[in-house]
Amino acid sequence: MEDVARIAKVSKPTVSRVLSGSPLVSAETRERVLAVAREQGYALNRHAQKLRRERANAIAVVLDFGSHRQGAIGDPFIFELLAGISEALSVRDLDLLLSPSGLETVEGFVDLYQSRGADGFIILGQGTRDALLQKVARRNIPMVVWGAVSEASTYCAVGSDNSLGGRLVDERFLAHERRRWLFVGDCQHEEIRLRFEGLQTAARARKDVEIDVLSIESMAFSAIHDQANAYLKARPERPDAVFAFSDTAAMAVIGAFAKEGHLTPRDYSLVGYNDIPPAAHFTPSITTIAQQTGVAGALLVEKLMQVLDGRRPRSAMLPTQLVTRQT
Amino acid sequence: MEDVARIAKVSKPTVSRVLSGSPLVSAETRERVLAVAREQGYALNRHAQKLRRERANAIAVVLDFGSHRQGAIGDPFIFELLAGISEALSVRDLDLLLSPSGLETVEGFVDLYQSRGADGFIILGQGTRDALLQKVARRNIPMVVWGAVSEASTYCAVGSDNSLGGRLVDERFLAHERRRWLFVGDCQHEEIRLRFEGLQTAARARKDVEIDVLSIESMAFSAIHDQANAYLKARPERPDAVFAFSDTAAMAVIGAFAKEGHLTPRDYSLVGYNDIPPAAHFTPSITTIAQQTGVAGALLVEKLMQVLDGRRPRSAMLPTQLVTRQT
DNA sequence: CTTGTTGTTGAAATGCATTTCATAAATATC
DNA sequence: GATATTTATGAAATGCATTTCAACAACAAG
Numbered sequence: 203m204e205d206v207a208r209i210a211k212v213s214k215p216t217v218s219r220v221l222s223g224s225p226l227v228s229a230e231t232r233e234r235v236l237a238v239a240r241e242q243g244y245a246l247n248r249h250a251q252k253l254r255r256e257r258a259n260a261i262a263v264v265l266d267f268g269s270h271r272q273g274a275i276g277d278p279f280i281f282e283l284l285a286g287i288s289e290a291l292s293v294r295d296l297d298l299l300l301s302p303s304g305l306e307t308v309e310g311f312v313d314l315y316q317s318r319g320a321d322g323f324i325i326l327g328q329g330t331r332d333a334l335l336q337k338v339a340r341r342n343i344p345m346v347v348w349g350a351v352s353e354a355s356t357y358c359a360v361g362s363d364n365s366l367g368g369r370l371v372d373e374r375f376l377a378h379e380r381r382r383w384l385f386v387g388d389c390q391h392e393e394i395r396l397r398f399e400g401l402q403t404a405a406r407a408r409k410d411v412e413i414d415v416l417s418i419e420s421m422a423f424s425a426i427h428d429q430a431n432a433y434l435k436a437r438p439e440r441p442d443a444v445f446a447f448s449d450t451a452a453m454a455v456i457g458a459f460a461k462e463g464h465l466t467p468r469d470y471s472l473v474g475y476n477d478i479p480p481a482a483h484f485t486p487s488i489t490t491i492a493q494q495t496g497v498a499g500a501l502l503v504e505k506l507m508q509v510l511d512g513r514r515p516r517s518a519m520l521p522t523q524l525v526t527r528q529t
Numbered sequence: 530m531e532d533v534a535r536i537a538k539v540s541k542p543t544v545s546r547v548l549s550g551s552p553l554v555s556a557e558t559r560e561r562v563l564a565v566a567r568e569q570g571y572a573l574n575r576h577a578q579k580l581r582r583e584r585a586n587a588i589a590v591v592l593d594f595g596s597h598r599q600g601a602i603g604d605p606f607i608f609e610l611l612a613g614i615s616e617a618l619s620v621r622d623l624d625l626l627l628s629p630s631g632l633e634t635v636e637g638f639v640d641l642y643q644s645r646g647a648d649g650f651i652i653l654g655q656g657t658r659d660a661l662l663q664k665v666a667r668r669n670i671p672m673v674v675w676g677a678v679s680e681a682s683t684y685c686a687v688g689s690d691n692s693l694g695g696r697l698v699d700e701r702f703l704a705h706e707r708r709r710w711l712f713v714g715d716c717q718h719e720e721i722r723l724r725f726e727g728l729q730t731a732a733r734a735r736k737d738v739e740i741d742v743l744s745i746e747s748m749a750f751s752a753i754h755d756q757a758n759a760y761l762k763a764r765p766e767r768p769d770a771v772f773a774f775s776d777t778a779a780m781a782v783i784g785a786f787a788k789e790g791h792l793t794p795r796d797y798s799l800v801g802y803n804d805i806p807p808a809a810h811f812t813p814s815i816t817t818i819a820q821q822t823g824v825a826g827a828l829l830v831e832k833l834m835q836v837l838d839g840r841r842p843r844s845a846m847l848p849t850q851l852v853t854r855q856t
Numbered sequence: 857c858t859t860g861t862t863g864t865t866g867a868a869a870t871g872c873a874t875t876t877c878a879t880a881a882a883t884a885t886c
Numbered sequence: 887g888a889t890a891t892t893t894a895t896g897a898a899a900t901g902c903a904t905t906t907c908a909a910c911a912a913c914a915a916g
Contacts, residue, residue, distance in 0.1 A: 203903065213866045218903055228864065245643035249585070250902035253576040254871050263627070267612040281608055284627075285594040292630040297646075300590070300611075300627040303619035316572035319624075423806030450807060457810030479750030480777060483784030485812045530873065540896045545873055555894060577872035581901055861914075867907095875900080884891070 203244070210238040221246050252318065260297035261506065262320035263287060264305055266329050279476045279495055280326060283348060286499020287324060294507070296321075311338045322506050324348070330390050344509045346502050350392035351517045358509060359517045360502050362493040364393050367522040368400015370491060371445045371473045374524065376404060376411075378471050380443035383413045386430070386455060387447030388421075394447045397475070401445055414441065418451070426451050430458035442470045449474035449481040452488050456529075472529040486528035494520045530571070537565040548573050579645065587624035588833065589647035590614060591632055593656050606803045606822055607653060610675060613826015614651060621834070623648075638665045649833050651675070657717050671836045673829050677719035678844045685836060686844045687829050689820040691720050694849040695727020697818060698772045698800045701851065703731060703738075705798050707770035710740045713757070713782060714774030715748075721774045724802070728772055741768065745778070753778050757785035769797045776801035776808040779815050783856075799856040813855035821847045 207217045212231060219227050220235040227235075238244075252258055263284070291298050299320055304310035314320055322344035328335060335347060339357035347359045375383055383405070389395040398415070405411045416433050418426055434440060444459075444466075446452040452474030456466060466472045467486060474481060477492035501518060508515040534544045539558060546554050547562040554562075565571075579585055590611070618625050626647055631637035641647055649671035655662060662674060666684035674686045702710055710732070716722040725742070732738045743760050745753055761767060771786075771793075773779040779801030783793060793799045793813060801808060804819035828845060835842040 214902095215867085215904075216865060218905090219865090222904085226864070231864080243643070245640050247580065247902050248644045248646050249576045249580040250871090251904075253574065253580055253873095254902080254904045256871070258576070265615075267615055278605060278608075281605075288592075288594055288628050292628075295630070297629060298627045300625045301615050301619075302624060303622070313572050316570070317575045319575050423810070427810060453807045453810050456812070457814075460812065480780045480807060480811075483750070483754060483780050484807075485783070485787065487784075541872095542874075542897085543895060545875090546895090549874085553894070558894080574872050577901090578874080580872080580903095581874045583901070857916100859914105859916080862912085864909100864911080866909085868905105869907105870905080871903095873901095876898095878895105878897090880893100880895080882891100882893075885889080886887105 203246075206235065206238050206242055206244050209242065210235045222251070256318070258297070258318045258321050259295070260299050260320050261291055261503075262299040262302050262305075262314060262323050264323060264325045265301045266327060267301060278478050279493070282495040283326060283499050283502075286496065287503055288499070290500045290503035294503070306334075308334065308337045308341060311343055312341055315343050322346075322510055324502050324506060328392050332392060344506065346506045346509065346515075348498065348502055350396055351519045352392070355517065358505050358515050360498065360505060361393065361517075361519060362498075362522045363519045364396035364522070365400040367475065367491040367493075368397040368445075369403045370400075370522070370524040371397075372401050372403045372405055374473065374489075374526075375401075375443045375445075375471060376408075378443070380471055381411055382439060382441045383411065383443045383445065384416055384433075384441035385413060385445050386416045386418060386426070386451055388418045389415070397445070397447065418447070423450060423454055426454040427458045430455045431461060434459055434462045434464060440464055440469065444470055444472045446472070446474050449476050449478045449488055449490055452481070452490070452529075453484060456484070456486075456488075466529045473524075477525050482527065489527045489529045490525050492523045492525050494522075530573075533562065533565050533569055533571050536569065537562045549578070583645070585624070585645045585648050586622070587626050587647050588618055588830075589626040589629050589632075589641060589650050591650060591652045592628045593654060594628060605805050606820070609822040610653060610826050610829075613823065614830055615826070617827045617830035621830070633661075635661065635664045635668060638670055639668055642670050649673075649837055651829050651833060655719050659719060671833065673833045673836065673842075675825065675829060677723055678846045679719070682844065685832050685842050687825065687832060688720065688844075688846060689849045690846045691723035691849070692727040694802065694818040694820075695724040695772075696730045697727075697849070697851040698724075699728050699730045699732055701800065701816075701853075702728075702770045702772075702798060703735075705770070707798055708738055709766060709768045710738065710770045710772065711743055711760075711768035712740060712772050713743045713745060713753070713778055715745045716742070718774075724772070724774065745774070750777060750781055753781040754785045757782045758788060761786055761789045761791060767791055767796065771797055771799045773799070773801050776803050776805045776815055776817055778802075779808070779817070779856075780811060783811070783813075783815075793856045800851075804852050809854065816854045816856045817852050819850045819852050821849075 203214055203217050207214045212235060216227060217235055220232050288298055302314055325335060325347045328347060328349040336356050339345060345357055347357055349359055349361050350364060351359045351361045385398050385401060387394040389398055405413060444455055446455055452472055474488045474490040477490045481488040481490050505515045530541055530544050534541045539562060543554060544562055547559050615625055629641055652662060652674045655674060655676040663683050666672060672684055674684055676686055676688050678686045678688045712725050712728060714721040716725055732740060771782055773782055779799055801815045801817040804817045808815040808817050832842045
């Protein structure tokens with residue numbers, strides 16, 4: 203930097219100002235410095251900058267690859283979220299640190315934060331570790347979470363209205379006069395539990411509706427398929443309505459049930475979740491609950507920026523919609 | 530750090546050594562320093578460290594969200610790749626910087642590299658910008674690329690054997706005595722072009738086989754669906770074999786053709802690509818080419834480490850396999 | 857013509873950990 | 887017991903950019 207300064211006949215601070223886009227330099231000087239920097243092949247050292255500025259200019263995005271790898275909650279949908287976040291951060295000139303290791307404990311978060319590895323965190327999906335997240339939030343670490351939105355939460359969360367999603371299905375099944383319902387999903391995940399609760403909204407009060415749960419052990423596609431298959435074999439009365447926690451799971455169910463001659467929509471209604479592209483073109487096409495993934499990423503980032511500004515943004519719930527198709 | 534040193538009655542260098550895991554400290558001192566650091570809530574400043582060490586300890590992973598968002602080449606499969614990379618980097622204690630902005634030009638890469646934002650790059654999919662990547666490689670920037678493997682390439686690439694994938698389909702279609710083939714995919718993508726070439730291996734020499742191409746304009750699911758639909762409507766003789774560049778695209782084709790009463794496997798053979806989970810349970814289940822995504826991420830990282838060590842690792846091609854199903 | 861204001865620029869202090877080199881102490885070797 | 891070697895530790899130099907504060911110039915207002 204000193205070299206550039208000397209050659210451009212200015213001082214170090216001026217070079218710094220030019221290169222970090224400060225408006226406190228005359229246009230003339232700026233040009234000169236820029237020219238010299240370019241011809242000398244000089245680039246600011248980001249770490250020196252981050253050290254001095256005392257901020258990382260980076261956000262850590264935490265993804266539970268372990269469970270998503272097998273098509274977990276998310277299907278392509280987590281990917282969309284990630285794309286949205288990446289874009290929103292990019293606009294603000296913030297780096298995106300993907301799933302740094304060590305974030306399995308509160309100390310992991312504290313350490314990454316204190317060592318200035320990241321200015322804040324975006325966590326995608328509470329999964330089954332909400333307790334951990336609550337603890338992290340209590341340590342005053344800037345964060346926002348994609349997932350279930352709850353009143354009691356210590357942190358700001360953004361998520362789809364899972365309960366509404368469930369209710370929409372509840373209504374649909376009742377309208378179709380279905381009586382033996384099956385919910386497919388792991389209620390240990392808060393988001394999924396809310397969908398299940400939504401499903402019970404009106405049904406709970408009715409004596410003639412019976413809701414069974416097929417609790418998914420593994421998120422793997424074939425595991426779901428096998429479990430669904432086993433379920434049907436073990437039961438004489440078959441469900442006449444199925445609500446699956448994801449479209450992918452819905453596909454697994456269709457396949458497994460079809461093997462036993464139990465066909466949708468002839469024998470049962472089926473609703474999935476996420477509205478992934480193939481759902482529309484599956485045979486039969488899958489009725490599903492769509493989430494607004496498009497805006498989600500941007501919203502998460504915006505909320506986090508507010509947290510970084512010292513504010514306490516409210517959690518937000520994005521609407522969900524029933525997309526009616528053949529099943 | 531000075532405070533910790535004072536309280537633990539050692540010097541700064543010793544604290545540094547303890548906290549960065551150097552073996553040049555006695556066990557006794559180590560314990561003491563660690564205890565003090567913990568109780569004082571002290572964490573190393575990563576940027577000071579990176580500044581001094583003159584390396585970022587971070588790898589930038591470049592993803593073309595723009596095209597993947599719509600289910601591009603990849604489907605869930607890019608996600609698997611990313612998971613593998615994340616894991617492999619994590620083991621080596623390297624940060625993963627996801628798709629930093631500015632990497633649309635050579636200067637973008639040079640700048641990020643020179644400013645020590647990243648020690649190296651992993652690029653997922655050449656897409657249509659191979660020229661750019663070649664230029665970047667010539668600037669001696671450490672990088673590896675997932676995609677088409679070519680002899681002429683300046684950089685180290687890891688990818689599936691796309692040509693083999695195509696050949697497998699070629700053989701299958703010939704064995705089934707198919708005569709009017711249709712390839713669905715955008716040959717501007719090198720990887721996809723190779724698949725197309727593979728498809729022609731034996732067919733090219735035969736006068737009785739005719740291969741048409743439906744060049745995909747947008748990677749969006751519904752766009753493919755519409756294009757496929759339009760294609761069929763415009764042609765009196767229908768294809769009796771279709772090779773689609775991805776399983777997702779295959780699903781789109783099945784849906785579109787079914788609308789016109791053209792059904793697989795009754796009327797035509799169909800092979801997809803990637804072997805995504807739903808492919809096995811789609812109705813009909815989709816014959817496809819499987820790639821070894823599991824090892825890909827780890828391999829990419831390993832190659833990059835070699836590049837960083839100053840070596841010039843050979844490109845690698847992973848085997849592909851035909852998975853025979855109903856279509 | 858003087859005082860006040862705005863716009864540019866530079867000197868020096870600051871953010872923090874690592875590494876080289878040297879020293880001191882402890883152990884091993886002859 | 888003397889020399890060589892290893893082990894543990896510290897002083898000082900180093901990596902690099904930013905920011906405060908002051909200074910100066912140029913211009914406007916009175």
